[in-house]
Amino acid sequence: MTQVYPDAKGRYGDFGGKYVPETLMAPLQELERALDDAMDDQHFIDELHQVLTEYAGRPTALTFADKVTEQLGGAKVYLKREDLNHTGAHKLNNAIGQALLAKRMGKKNIIAETGAGQHGVASATVAAKFGLSCKVFMGEEDIKRQELNVFRMKLLGAEVVPVSSGNGTLKDATNEAIRYWVANCEDHFYLIGSVVGPHPYPRMVRNFQRVVGDESKVQFAAAEPSLPTRIYACVGGGSNAIGMFYPYLEDDVELIGVEAAGKGIDTSEHAATLSRGSRGVIHGSLTYLMQDENGQITEPYSISAGLDYPGIGPEHAYLFDSKRVRYEAVTDEEALESLKLLTETEGIIPAIETAHALAQAFKEAKHLTSDDTILINLSGRGDKDMATLMNHFQEEV
Amino acid sequence: MTQVYPDAKGRYGDFGGKYVPETLMAPLQELERALDDAMDDQHFIDELHQVLTEYAGRPTALTFADKVTEQLGGAKVYLKREDLNHTGAHKLNNAIGQALLAKRMGKKNIIAETGAGQHGVASATVAAKFGLSCKVFMGEEDIKRQELNVFRMKLLGAEVVPVSSGNGTLKDATNEAIRYWVANCEDHFYLIGSVVGPHPYPRMVRNFQRVVGDESKVQFAAAEPSLPTRIYACVGGGSNAIGMFYPYLEDDVELIGVEAAGKGIDTSEHAATLSRGSRGVIHGSLTYLMQDENGQITEPYSISAGLDYPGIGPEHAYLFDSKRVRYEAVTDEEALESLKLLTETEGIIPAIETAHALAQAFKEAKHLTSDDTILINLSGRGDKDMATLMNHFQEEV
Amino acid sequence: MLTQTSFQGKLTKTQNLFIPFLVAGDPTPDITVQLAQKLQTAGADVLELGVPYSDPIADGPTIQRAAKRALESGMSLTKAIELVPKLRENGVDIPIVIFTYYNPVLQLGHDYFFELLEKNGVEGVLIPDLPYEESSEVRELALNYDIEYISFVAPTSEARIQQIAEQARGFLYCVSTLGVTGERHEIAPEVLYFIDKVKAYSQAPVAVGFGISTNEHVRLIQQHADGVIIGSKIIRLIEEELDSLLTAEAREQALERFYVQVSDLVK
Amino acid sequence: MLTQTSFQGKLTKTQNLFIPFLVAGDPTPDITVQLAQKLQTAGADVLELGVPYSDPIADGPTIQRAAKRALESGMSLTKAIELVPKLRENGVDIPIVIFTYYNPVLQLGHDYFFELLEKNGVEGVLIPDLPYEESSEVRELALNYDIEYISFVAPTSEARIQQIAEQARGFLYCVSTLGVTGERHEIAPEVLYFIDKVKAYSQAPVAVGFGISTNEHVRLIQQHADGVIIGSKIIRLIEEELDSLLTAEAREQALERFYVQVSDLVK
Numbered sequence A, B: 001m002t003q004v005y006p007d008a009k010g011r012y013g014d015f016g017g018k019y020v021p022e023t024l025m026a027p028l029q030e031l032e033r034a035l036d037d038a039m040d041d042q043h044f045i046d047e048l049h050q051v052l053t054e055y056a057g058r059p060t061a062l063t064f065a066d067k068v069t070e071q072l073g074g075a076k077v078y079l080k081r082e083d084l085n086h087t088g089a090h091k092l093n094n095a096i097g098q099a100l101l102a103k104r105m106g107k108k109n110i111i112a113e114t115g116a117g118q119h120g121v122a123s124a125t126v127a128a129k130f131g132l133s134c135k136v137f138m139g140e141e142d143i144k145r146q147e148l149n150v151f152r153m154k155l156l157g158a159e160v161v162p163v164s165s166g167n168g169t170l171k172d173a174t175n176e177a178i179r180y181w182v183a184n185c186e187d188h189f190y191l192i193g194s195v196v197g198p199h200p201y202p203r204m205v206r207n208f209q210r211v212v213g214d215e216s217k218v219q220f221a222a223a224e225p226s227l228p229t230r231i232y233a234c235v236g237g238g239s240n241a242i243g244m245f246y247p248y249l250e251d252d253v254e255l256i257g258v259e260a261a262g263k264g265i266d267t268s269e270h271a272a273t274l275s276r277g278s279r280g281v282i283h284g285s286l287t288y289l290m291q292d293e294n295g296q297i298t299e300p301y302s303i304s305a306g307l308d309y310p311g312i313g314p315e316h317a318y319l320f321d322s323k324r325v326r327y328e329a330v331t332d333e334e335a336l337e338s339l340k341l342l343t344e345t346e347g348i349i350p351a352i353e354t355a356h357a358l359a360q361a362f363k364e365a366k367h368l369t370s371d372d373t374i375l376i377n378l379s380g381r382g383d384k385d386m387a388t389l390m391n392h393f394q395e396e397v
Numbered sequence C, D: 001m002l003t004q005t006s007f008q009g010k011l012t013k014t015q016n017l018f019i020p021f022l023v024a025g026d027p028t029p030d031i032t033v034q035l036a037q038k039l040q041t042a043g044a045d046v047l048e049l050g051v052p053y054s055d056p057i058a059d060g061p062t063i064q065r066a067a068k069r070a071l072e073s074g075m076s077l078t079k080a081i082e083l084v085p086k087l088r089e090n091g092v093d094i095p096i097v098i099f100t101y102y103n104p105v106l107q108l109g110h111d112y113f114f115e116l117l118e119k120n121g122v123e124g125v126l127i128p129d130l131p132y133e134e135s136s137e138v139r140e141l142a143l144n145y146d147i148e149y150i151s152f153v154a155p156t157s158e159a160r161i162q163q164i165a166e167q168a169r170g171f172l173y174c175v176s177t178l179g180v181t182g183e184r185h186e187i188a189p190e191v192l193y194f195i196d197k198v199k200a201y202s203q204a205p206v207a208v209g210f211g212i213s214t215n216e217h218v219r220l221i222q223q224h225a226d227g228v229i230i231g232s233k234i235i236r237l238i239e240e241e242l243d244s245l246l247t248a249e250a251r252e253q254a255l256e257r258f259y260v261q262v263s264d265l266v267k
């Protein structure tokens, strides 16, 4: 299966492709060639590995969550600790990979889109480390909501470009980043933050994120006699999930992607792209997305900024249709409850994105036995979410 | 030398000892016995190692800071990445060690003091992980200044006890924690956050923090043919510094501890205990401290809450007097400038505490040659300092 | 050497083409019809009728604003297509090309989309985010329905210029500069060189778009290409008259001023 | 079986001792003198004169507040010792014990400290954060200067009780409960058991402190121990009269009320 897709046109079954203005076709081909060339070059692979190890702090730990396990009374719960990655989430793995590639391609400038600012911070970080200029496109609404991350990017030397088009959120920031790239593709590298966008982005980002799953496989084998019964990851664009799932696709392991149900998938306020969306094209790729009957893309909602995206990576669309991965949706409330549970029992404050995966995993773990093991991708830490959490929990704690 | 101190009375040369109310003598002896017993027990050592590895994410990376090195044009700069430790600083190493010891001693409740909240968060974290109740004493002024960390502790399930005595800062919180401990020593474990306090605390905390230096020695040997020329660490109470320095004390390596000079050591607003303080007793230990001519302890000042302490660990007092370690002081301004430099060149936002070590190291690295290597203990990440940094840099960035 | 007649034979000219762009429904469907009449009177050879879209990645701020206004007036792909018979009723008989992003097309379904186009008498279609490699099914359907599928070439197209140009139908949309739609100050010499290169391969008339905003641009481009596509500049002219256009009593005069400005632009 | 006379022979009683505690300079040095007079009249056998300190880790909130007031009035270790001759001048002739944390002593230097004590006629010293193991030098100096170095025992002292008690001088300060200074509601039976145990070893009178705040406490304790040390309760009585004490016209009456309250406490 791992060999089957994407095909030469960047297709995962029906999904993927390159739905971009003509101007970008050449840069995408150039990128694809450079990527293939780099991934064949042991020197590049070694450099990537070295940066991941010596700079980002990989491998991240695999933690047996003994207290949660005890509390749930079902399957043994393991956590893959991407929260311990430099800058606090899996996002950096991909940013490092793409930045090294940009450098190799001789591009001195990177551009990136960001919603909550996590990918923006990761991009600004690698730009600083590798001596690249960095422009981060960010919706004006998001800039207001994520003051701290905006400041962090600036401190790292990046320029944050406010985007007022549309609703001034992630989708619009992405549109604007693409527009800027169209105009400046000759010397700019567009560093996309998830397994979305036109081919070869979904493949490239997956390959830079699979280190999560690959490491976990080795670590899990050292801890348990067999593979995990189930693996959980939250799904926004889908990069942490595919990074975790990919190395297990051909194994006898149940894989569960967890979307944001916001205020409920039966309301209009959610971001459950697979559970409630339909096929369409967004940001250069054919996939599932949230749209109205006229094919206008609609604004999603989730308490978690990183899941608040109307599309999803095309590989997930494929894995959904082919039923290799099960996708579930978890509400704001359920996520926050699980966040609190993990915090109180394990002393780990996860990102609200991550808490969606936790919620589904905890629900299911109860009904499994102590012979079962589950692995959750702890995609990031909750430090960035403190303002939101304070709003929500202030009275309770 | 490593065998010479502390002696049986907890003395490092003249320094250290147990200057505590009679009530605490027995609990301190109990602690000392339990500690010695635990450190002799391979089972305890293995458990400690396992938690550090699988939960905290150790070993933390050793990063070659190529861009800073290039920019400074002198010695090669290496960073020991305690910022990648769970909860973002070296503090957790010690909290894990003490919490495991508390559990082993059958104490179900821990108490801790905190200034900025870093040790409070570390304590609340281990309390959650090991199922202990946790009370964190914190000055009322600090509670106002560190709203976010207060919330974090509460979310982790800890009780934050406001301390209004004195100036309502760290020193007073420590006094209050000691008072509470005096009253509740039978079933409470006092989890001190640095190499301060009465014997055996300074020794215990050093032994739980030496993992930093021990790891770095192995990692450095893999990266360079010889030991570092100089090693730098910031000094508040002195735990990250002693953790880093201790394994090198008998080696031919220059060790530099960096205190907070605040607005300048010739003003009244600084926290440069060794550079400007005198001998005295604080929090149970004979050491250097900041006091007036009547022996009343004075309030220190530093932009960095973690260095804003009027005393220092007794082992540092000894290493200062014996000249084995050189101590320097760095102002707020110098620290912030180095914080910015590291952020922009390496994509790592350090804690303001850490930035003091950076400032001194960067100053000196310029005058060394490319045959020299320096190692800086990157004691923590700057996420906790964003509000302070925003205030300071908002116009600049 | 352009011999191909196209747009169901309705485009007989193959030089000095003037192809203006309107967003259907900007600011209202009725006004779009009136603006189209003026453009035809001012010499338009083909009308590019844009369908407003929530996420127009190939468009600059001017056309984004127009799309926003049009979406607020309730426009959709279906309604835009159904506006064509209205245009005909009102005397607009030049070939009409529907400009739409791919996602709304996908929601209608390819077949239904072409049925709609045919039923409503649309002569061409142009999808900016459906590059050559992704468009074979749509191009085939277009051939079957005898509707021109307009292709793009860009300065970065390089090796693909020939492939695309040789299969071009209707006209070949030559993106004059990198970037999204919007007015530009200067036309760089490389642009003219690029146009010449494209012309050498193209069977269809080569029309140049993106950034043409002055009469000088038009004259210069017409010396090298077969036509000009003018989008953002036209939208800007509409924006200048927006209040008047939306006021019943002032509209006639605003349309007249629009007509004069457009005529000056392409004179 | 207590035979030792102490405090340079000035303490001849070895039972039913009443040892009140004042913070020197709370709220002013002059008022401290007046309060001491009243305490002597109310039957005090020894006066414990506290030196205010910035970081009093063995004290509860009441004594912390007193220390704060005293520091604000400019009090220091030297000034507290120099207050003793003033007390003598005003007729306070019971033994006086200086209660001070160790750090101010260290700043003066051990020798100079004892010289000062001697010169000013202080009979005893008590350092709450200088436990037995850290105090050998100070104890030796105290012996040389014939000044009583008062030791503490606490419920947690266990094996050390005997060692400390056997070397006790002046009186042995028996910390009745865990915790810092402050009033308590009840005296637990374990406390009495603990006192009995201490008494069995001690050469010096055993005085019990920490938490004694009612006449019932005093009576109960006196049945087991040789004396009571009353600190926080005395400070509370001062606090109740604080405003009056600080007003020249009201002071005399306030002192009188203070006297009555103290007398009731130890009657």
Ligand SMILES: Cc1ncc(COP(=O)(O)O)c(C=O)c1O
Pocket (backbone or CB within 6 Å): A089, A090, A091, A116, A118, A119, A193, A194, A195, A234, A235, A236, A237, A238, A239, A240, A241, A305, A306, A307, A351, A353, A354, A379, A380, A381
């Ligand atoms: C911690 C964390 N987890 C998950 C996500 C969602 O992204 P993806 O689905 O690409 O992993 C984000 C996005 O910002 C994130 O910050």
Ligand SMILES: Cc1ncc(COP(=O)(O)O)c(C=O)c1O
Pocket (backbone or CB within 6 Å): B089, B090, B091, B116, B118, B119, B193, B194, B195, B234, B235, B236, B237, B238, B239, B240, B241, B305, B306, B307, B351, B353, B354, B379, B380, B381
């Ligand atoms: C990141 C960091 N570094 C250093 C310190 C200073 O403590 P110490 O001197 O004990 O290492 C602190 C204290 O909070 C800290 O948070």
